[in-house]
Amino acid sequence: MSLFLRKWMVALTGLFLCIFLVVHLSANCILLLPEAVARGMYNAYSTLLRESPLIKVVAYALYLSIILHVVFALLVTIRNRRAKPTPYAVNHHGENSQWAAQNMGLIGIFILVFIVVHLANFWARIKLGMGEGVGLDAQGYVDVYAVTSSLFHNPYYVAFYSLLMIPLGFHLHHGLKSSLKTLGFYHRSGLRVLARVSLFYALIMSVGFGVIPIIVYFK
Amino acid sequence: MRVRFRIWRQDNARVKGGFRDYEVDGLNEDMSLLEALDHLNEQLVLRDEKVVAFEYDCREGICGQCGVFVNGRAHGPHANMTTCQLHLRSFADGDTITIEPWRAAAFPVIKDLIVDRSAFDRIIRQGGYISAKTGTAPEANAIPVGKEVADRAMDAAACIGCGACVATCKNSSAALFTAAKINHLNTLPQGKPEQHRRVSDMVQQMEEEGFGHCSFTGACEVECPEGISVANIAEMNARYLKAKLFG
Ligand code: HEM
Ligand code: FES
Numbered sequence A: 001m002s003l004f005l006r007k008w009m010v011a012l013t014g015l016f017l018c019i020f021l022v023v024h025l026s027a028n029c030i031l032l033l034p035e036a037v038a039r040g041m042y043n044a045y046s047t048l049l050r051e052s053p054l055i056k057v058v059a060y061a062l063y064l065s066i067i068l069h070v071v072f073a074l075l076v077t078i079r080n081r082r083a084k085p086t087p088y089a090v091n092h093h094g095e096n097s098q099w100a101a102q103n104m105g106l107i108g109i110f111i112l113v114f115i116v117v118h119l120a121n122f123w124a125r126i127k128l129g130m131g132e133g134v135g136l137d138a139q140g141y142v143d144v145y146a147v148t149s150s151l152f153h154n155p156y157y158v159a160f161y162s163l164l165m166i167p168l169g170f171h172l173h174h175g176l177k178s179s180l181k182t183l184g185f186y187h188r189s190g191l192r193v194l195a196r197v198s199l200f201y202a203l204i205m206s207v208g209f210g211v212i213p214i215i216v217y218f219k
Numbered sequence B: 001m002r003v004r005f006r007i008w009r010q011d012n013a014r015v016k017g018g019f020r021d022y023e024v025d026g027l028n029e030d031m032s033l034l035e036a037l038d039h040l041n042e043q044l045v046l047r048d049e050k051v052v053a054f055e056y057d058c059r060e061g062i063c064g065q066c067g068v069f070v071n072g073r074a075h076g077p078h079a080n081m082t083t084c085q086l087h088l089r090s091f092a093d094g095d096t097i098t099i100e101p102w103r104a105a106a107f108p109v110i111k112d113l114i115v116d117r118s119a120f121d122r123i124i125r126q127g128g129y130i131s132a133k134t135g136t137a138p139e140a141n142a143i144p145v146g147k148e149v150a151d152r153a154m155d156a157a158a159c160i161g162c163g164a165c166v167a168t169c170k171n172s173s174a175a176l177f178t179a180a181k182i183n184h185l186n187t188l189p190q191g192k193p194e195q196h197r198r199v200s201d202m203v204q205q206m207e208e209e210g211f212g213h214c215s216f217t218g219a220c221e222v223e224c225p226e227g228i229s230v231a232n233i234a235e236m237n238a239r240y241l242k243a244k245l246f247g
Helices: A002-032 A035-051 A053-083 A104-126 A144-151 A155-163 A165-182 A188-218 B033-046 B118-125 B147-157 B164-168 B175-187 B189-208 B219-223 B231-246
Strands: B003-009 B018-024 B096-100 B109-111
Touching: A002 A035, A002 A053, A002 A165, A002 A188, A002 B189, A035 A144, A053 A104, A104 A144, A104 A155, A104 A165, A155 A165, A155 A188, A165 A188, A165 B231, A188 B231, B003 B033, B018 B033, B118 B175, B118 B189, B147 B175, B164 B175, B164 B219, B175 B189, B175 B219, B175 B231, B189 B231
Parallel strands: B003 B096
Antiparallel strands: B003 B018
């Protein structure tokens, strides 16, 4: 089962990450509320997460998923490259397939860069206590809202966070439908629905995550 | 009509190959691409040069022998068509037509545009048949098969083994070919007794031959002369899992 299992790991971990993104985006929507409400809610929510033992398990599953997804995607990509050692002199694959599907590895590298910077901005500061200290809000919660808000008042970070949601959108558009096919979903009309759901999902995720920093910047 | 062929020339798998250009005149747009290559070869013979080696048999789109990469597409610029069905009217007078052999580690070049596709035969050998002796054709309704089931099996059975799926796939994956062969038999009552062993063994052979993973780009389904759906690959994946869990 070894080789098949590699692609299955990419699909299973990718799918888990896709579900995680839905929860993550829902929570980020709090940032769209007026500041007075948003700060309290956002900090209360993040404290709730940090203190829940269930979320601790989920968080480790998340770290593991990212690592396994990247490792297995790399193994899969290496094998794929070896299988096609000589490229065509002329290749019009744009006429028979989508760009995202042909370039998942390249797109993935952009996402990886994003994840590293994103973890350094939030996770490393809030959870590991690295860099500048994080204060408490009026209710005594760790002021994660302030971390977010100050980050998104830096135009470079706004551009970074918003622009990198474009490759994410491409990755998710192909990834969601592909992962279910990898895992054996083959119902014909279901696959047509799945193609549309993947596009819808990818648009919501990339536009959603992408506009929030811009809105926060102008708040 | 006049075209310039840019053709991959290579004596065998052990030596390096490269492109050579040939100006060919006196063609007409009703000629098939293979006829234009015949025309070129006749001229090469007269000039005492080595002819371009390319493969074909039926020249009517059913045998699957004729695949080459033409101007950046498997079997040429049209979807769902074999190379032998491609005519010069699909090109303009004066065009350059670049012809390359299928590219895949599992399909080494034999000569010029001919590749060795025996990896496919070895996959078939692992279960692309039923082992029961069937004798002469039985009475058609002896084993009732529903119309939908028969249609699905026939759609998969349409595969002519040309290798365009492997050729066009960025990973040189043989998933569409293998899935078509597995699903054709596993869908039918006659294939059921050996279904789990069939999918396990054929998938294992596919992997051992050095084909890549399926990334579901969907290019294979577009280039497949029979338009075999990539849903077959998803179905093979489901069958493989079932075989490993319950087989
Ligand atoms: C939020 C982060 C991510 C999510 C939600 C995600 C999701 C997915 C999904 C659902 C798939 C489809 C799996 C399949 O076709 O079976 C996939 C494929 C892939 N992912 Fe990701 N991914 C993420 C990050 C990354 C990163 C950081 C990399 C690499 C550095 C990466 C590289 C790949 C590659 C190469 C494939 C394609 C494998 C193939 O050829 O089929 N992904 N991803
Ligand atoms: S020569 Fe038989 S399919 Fe083209």
